[in-house]
Amino acid sequence: MGRFRERLRYVTSRTAVIGAGLAGLSCARVMRRAGHYVEVFEADRIIGGRMATMRIGLVPYDHGAQYLSGRSTRFRDFIQELTASGYVAPWTPQVKSGDGKEAATVPNWHVGVPGMSSIVRPLAESVRIHTGQAVHTISRDHKGWHIWFEDQSTVGPFAAVAICVPAPRAQLLLGPLEEMSDHLSRARMSPCWALMVRLDERILPDQDVYSDMSEVIRWIARNNTKPGRSTRGETVVVHAAPSWSRETEDADPEVVAEEMWGEVSHIFGLPPVRPSQMTAHLWKHGLVESSLGESFVFSTDDLVGVAGDWCLGRLAEHAFESGFSLGRAITQALD
Ligand SMILES: Cc1cc2nc3c(=O)[nH]c(=O)nc-3n(C[C@H](O)[C@H](O)[C@H](O)COP(=O)(O)OP(=O)(O)OC[C@H]3O[C@@H](n4cnc5c(N)ncnc54)[C@H](O)[C@@H]3O)c2cc1C
The missing domain is CATH 3.50.50.60 (FAD/NAD(P)-binding domain)
Structure with a gap:
């Protein structure tokens, strides 16, 4: 000793x-x-x-982790414990990936209620x-x-x-x-930009989650489709791809927000709508590249x-x- x-x-x-x-x-x-x-x-x-939920004004966004998926027995037990005490609920979004395919199976995901930080x-x-x-x-x-x-x-x-x-x-x-x-x-970690967008009307196509959409955009989720969130208008969380986040990590968040929203609009061919709220946040050590x-x-x-x-x-x-x-x-x- x-x-x-x-x-x-x-x-x-x-x-x-x-x-x-x-x-x-x-x-x-x-x-x-x-x-x-x-x-x-x-x-x-x-x-x-x-494991975060950011409020901008009165509007909450899960700008970090999006959902829980449990593989080990211990973590599945933890999710069950949280579900029983009302901190977590299942979320079964419609998911589409960048190759245009809808997910073959409905994901077995859980989210914090009323936000991911509840977990x-x-x-x-x-x-x-x-x-x-x-x-x-x-x-x-x-x-x-x-x-x-x-x-x-x-x-x-x-x-x-x-x-x-x-x-x-x-x-x-x-x-x-x-x-x-x-x-x-x-161990290596990479940055990740998260964009939080509020739209007064629903203008995104039907899916709730889009993944690997382009070299800039890795993830788009309609945050308000998670259980326990307000359904008025549309709140959207967008995550940038790790390589793009690394290239732009020193950029002004307002410029990054414009660029990311421009890319989302281009991907979906959206009309030129101005979001009523738009904020970019950098997770400096956001994602694990190699553990x-x-x-x-x-x-x-x-x-x-x-x-x-x-x-x-x-x-x-x-x-x-x-x-x-x-x-x-x-x-x-x-x-
Ligand atoms: C954009 C994004 C999306 C993600 N999506 C998912 C997902 O969908 N599903 C999933 O399972 N995982 C997801 N993850 C990963 C998940 O969020 C992390 O694996 C998990 O939250 C990491 O927890 P942690 O405690 O290891 O680290 P952290 O959550 O980073 O906690 C570390 C804490 O230490 C504090 N800290 C740092 N330095 C100091 C200091 N000097 N003194 C005191 N405190 C300090 C920080 O403020 C922080 O609160 C995502 C992550 C990001 C960034």
């Missing part, structure tokens, strides 16, 4: 999670259920990360969450781990730290643990670990599984 860990056995079982996305909150729940005192630190003002809510229960706290670095002394924020304030000591943020950010936070940080460079191929990374000597979708794959399910497994590893190490 490492000397650092040996000393900590008698200090505290207070643990810290950095990042309140699906991975961080799934990790926090496992540790909380095992009896640890868990504190979560989130840079944003709200929790959920890419993380039950995970946040009985965990202490600090929002608006961007972590700058972590450091340790003989008492344990300390967390430093961008305003140079600090909290601690913690017996263990779970870093549950996108891979490039995790590398920065792991500063003192060079070997672990280098190991993460195998690490491991559920999580954890040092039992240092009691620091990392988790996120990028450890295992590119979906919400991977974030949930990765966070869960890291939470279990930390719990076992502290027992």
Whole structure:
């Protein structure tokens, strides 16, 4: 057993999670259920990360993850738990892909109700969450781990730290643990522009979802066809293709919004209608290009670990599984 860990056995079982996305909150729940005192630190003002719903005025848009699809038993059980408590409902949209074909099968998808951000809510229960706290670095002394924020304030000591943020950010936070940080460079993430559009009238063709439409547009969804959304007018979420998003990531969001809507209008041959609302948002580390191929990374000597979708794959399910497994590893190490 490492000397650092040996000393900590008698200090505290207070643990810290950095990042309140699906991975961080799934990790926090496992540790909380095992009896640890868990504190979560989130840079944003709200929790959920890419499991997000943005309100522009009164209009909600799911501008990050679009739906859940469960492959593992554990994630399917989680979806069932959410469905039973009303946080999630099935969505069976009409789907068409860029080659003009309608999907052969009706997808078995689930969405958060009233928005995708609802999905993380039950995970946040009985965990202490600090929002608006961007972590700058972590450091340790003989008492344990300390967390430093961008305003140079600090909290601690913690017996263990779970870093549950996108891979490039995790590398920065792991500063003192060079070997672990280098190991993460195998994972690659790409940016993704999300365009949110409000139309007073329905002008898109009949399908609810269109995928792989052009070199610019990867996804178009009629957000208002999801259960629990308002049906007045049309709210549309468009995602740009990763390569186009990378080429334009430094561009002005207003210019990007015009270009993306121009492309959608061209694809469908729409009349020149001006949307009543149109906003582009960049997910800087939005989509996983190549994952690490491991559920999580954890040092039992240092009691620091990392988790996120990028450890295992590119979906919400991977974030949930990765966070869960890291939470279990930390719990076992502290027992
Ligand atoms: C456009 C888009 C569409 C998608 N569509 C789907 C889909 O349809 N289905 C699906 O299953 N998945 C989809 N995904 C993927 C899914 O959203 C992710 O797999 C999942 O949400 C990742 O969760 P996470 O906890 O690993 O990371 P995140 O959700 O990114 O959470 C990380 C959290 O850490 C916080 N953070 C970062 N740095 C710091 C710091 N220094 N200090 C404190 N906090 C910090 C962030 O603010 C964030 O809240 C989509 C993603 C995007 C971007």
